Amino acid sequence: MNGAQSVIRTLLAHGVDTCFANPGTSEMHLVQAIDAVPETRAVLCLFEGVCTGAADGFGRMKGLPATTLLHLGAGLGNGIANLHNCRRAATPLVNIVGDHAVHHVAYDAPLTSDIEAVAKPVSAWIRTARTSQGAGLDAADAVRAAMSPSPDPRGGIATLILPADCAWGPGRTAAQPASFNATVAKPRVSADVIVAAAAEIDAQTVLMVDGNGLTERGVTAAGRIAGKTGCRIFSPTFPARVEAGPALPVVNRLPYFPEQIMEMFASVKKLVLLGGERPVSFFAYRNLPSDLVPEHCEVHRVAHRHEDVAQALDDLADAVDAKAPLLAPRPRPELQQGPLNVRGVVSSLAARAPDDCIVAVDSGGGGAAYPAMQRAVRHTWLNLTGGSIGQGGPAAVGAAIACPDRPVFALLGDGGAMYTNQFLWTAAREQLDLVAVVFSNRQYNILEVEYRRLGINDIGERAASLFDLSRPDIDWVALAEAQGVSALKAATCEEFDAGLIGALAAGGPHLIEAVL
Numbered sequence: 113m114n115g116a117q118s119v120i121r122t123l124l125a126h127g128v129d130t131c132f133a134n135p136g137t138s139e140m141h142l143v144q145a146i147d148a149v150p151e152t153r154a155v156l157c158l159f160e161g162v163c164t165g166a167a168d169g170f171g172r173m174k175g176l177p178a179t180t181l182l183h184l185g186a187g188l189g190n191g192i193a194n195l196h197n198c199r200r201a202a203t204p205l206v207n208i209v210g211d212h213a214v215h216h217v218a219y220d221a222p223l224t225s226d227i228e229a230v231a232k233p234v235s236a237w238i239r240t241a242r243t244s245q246g247a248g249l250d251a252a253d254a255v256r257a258a259m260s261p262s263p264d265p266r267g268g269i270a271t272l273i274l275p276a277d278c279a280w281g282p283g284r285t286a287a288q289p290a291s292f293n294a295t296v297a298k299p300r301v302s303a304d305v306i307v308a309a310a311a312e313i314d315a316q317t318v319l320m321v322d323g324n325g326l327t328e329r330g331v332t333a334a335g336r337i338a339g340k341t342g343c344r345i346f347s348p349t350f351p352a353r354v355e356a357g358p359a360l361p362v363v364n365r366l367p368y369f370p371e372q373i374m375e376m377f378a379s380v381k382k383l384v385l386l387g388g389e390r391p392v393s394f395f396a397y398r399n400l401p402s403d404l405v406p407e408h409c410e411v412h413r414v415a416h417r418h419e420d421v422a423q424a425l426d427d428l429a430d431a432v433d434a435k436a437p438l439l440a441p442r443p444r445p446e447l448q449q450g451p452l453n454v455r456g457v458v459s460s461l462a463a464r465a466p467d468d469c470i471v472a473v474d475s476g477g478g479g480a481a482y483p484a485m486q487r488a489v490r491h492t493w494l495n496l497t498g499g500s501i502g503q504g505g506p507a508a509v510g511a512a513i514a515c516p517d518r519p520v521f522a523l524l525g526d527g528g529a530m531y532t533n534q535f536l537w538t539a540a541r542e543q544l545d546l547v548a549v550v551f552s553n554r555q556y557n558i559l560e561v562e563y564r565r566l567g568i569n570d571i572g573e574r575a576a577s578l579f580d581l582s583r584p585d586i587d588w589v590a591l592a593e594a595q596g597v598s599a600l601k602a603a604t605c606e607e608f609d610a611g612l613i614g615a616l617a618a619g620g621p622h623l624i625e626a627v628l
């Protein structure tokens with residue numbers, strides 16, 4: 113048993129059995145350890161941003177961390193953008209990062225880097241193992257840190273740096289402490305706080321729900337409260353995970369642009385925070401405030417996101433004496449016809465998506481599917497949480513590996529999808545039931561919208577070229593097929609719908625380029 117094996121065996125003993133890997137020479141003993149422990153599933157990703165995004169998607173679905181296996185500071189650095197999203201989602205995740213053996217660092221060999229410094233902004237817990245004997249215990253601490261419900265803004269990411277000599281030296285399995293329970297109970301909100309909040313909620317109130325308040329239990333309780341008091345239920349614009357479907361109350365999503373949020377809040381007298389935060393503008397604008405809650409609106413905090421928001425909602429529903437909500441039947445939407453547009457894609461998705469599917473979204477038109485899907489089909493929705501595009505495809509891969517019985521959709525803008533298009537290769541290698549829809553408008557549309565919001569009507573040629581993804585057009589069918597994923601291009605609603613039906617019937621990974 114060497115240090116590397118004790119790390120892998122300890123992780124397994126703590127329920128952590130899936131590793132999204134892109135290893136190098138400093139991780140070879142870890143690779144050997146994975147080879148020796150067949151219960152650990154190693155998934156090769158061809159870019160570290162896919163490893164980190166996939167581990168995020170996996171953790172969101174399982175509620176348990178996956179590991180990444182990354183190569184020194186350079187590999188970890190390549191994975192940062194999706195660790196940023198993961199941190200925003202508060203997903204549990206354990207990074208295992210190899211390093212040079214301690215004696216080698218003094219020679220400043222080419223890959224030498226300050227790995228802790230790279231890890232710092234995206235890790236709530238960082239440790240560099242110091243001995244091979246202690247490496248297993250370090251791994252146990254990493255899992256505990258990732259799983260502890262905490263208000264830490266750095267989320268649930270633990271980064272364990274393993275110098276090669278700690279991997280190859282003698283190790284031992286860390287005993288699993290008797291008190292360890294991977295799913296640590298979230299703190300419960302006190303009865304006093306619930307009683308006080310119950311007296312405040314009325315028809316001019318908005319409940320801002322996040323965390324486990326967006327589970328089936330939480331959403332159902334929120335619906336009861338809304339039914340009784342007339343309040344409205346909102347989630348933040350990009351919550352990590354939402355359970356939705358026709359048998360659940362509708363959760364409105366906070367709009368994206370600050371003007372829309374301000375308009376919405378004009379009639380809101382009270383804002384009750386149940387896992388959510390005060391809305392702030394996604395970006396700063398010269399003529400708009402950052403904090404979007406108007407002065408006339410009182411803000412009451414009931415639960416923080418790391419607390420048991422679902423329980424708080426249940427308790428609150430009981431406190432206002434609310435009954436189960438009456439839900440009107442919601443039929444699937446009608447299909448569109450003619451040249452393809454976002455509406456056509458959304459209608460087809462909402463009409464055809466199988467019950468119990470998972471939907472991971474990134475930039476692009478995919479977000480428009482949320483209201484339609486929420487009303488039409490039972491599903492789990494995973495958002496791009498931190499605005500760092502290129503997350504949806506990798507997150508879909510991680511979700512598909514976490515939930516092999518559930519079909520997964522990745523709804524991606526063509527701009528965002530290019531950041532991490534290697535997710536397609538992993539989807540093919542692992543034969544995942546994953547349908548990627550690329551909203552192919554051949555531009556960075558949102559950037560053009562934001563540019564116009566500066567008051568500019570004539571976009572100069574050079575500026576326009578920075579928002580334009582044509583010249584050359586990206587051949588999505590070829591890009592997918594080159595990575596082993598069958599693909600087709602749809603330019604009409606009918607073609608898209610037929611392609612979607614075919615992809616779902618065939619199973620396995622597919623890509624549809626929705627030409628907009």
Ligand SMILES: Cc1ncc(C[n+]2csc(CCOP(=O)(O)OP(=O)(O)O)c2C)c(N)n1
Binds near residue numbers: 475524525527557558
């Ligand atoms: C990592 C990262 N780099 C750059 C950006 C800036 N950015 C935001 S949206 C966007 C373009 C999105 O284009 P696409 O995915 O095609 O969606 P569209 O806006 O066209 O609907 C860019 C480059 C970002 N958010 N994250």
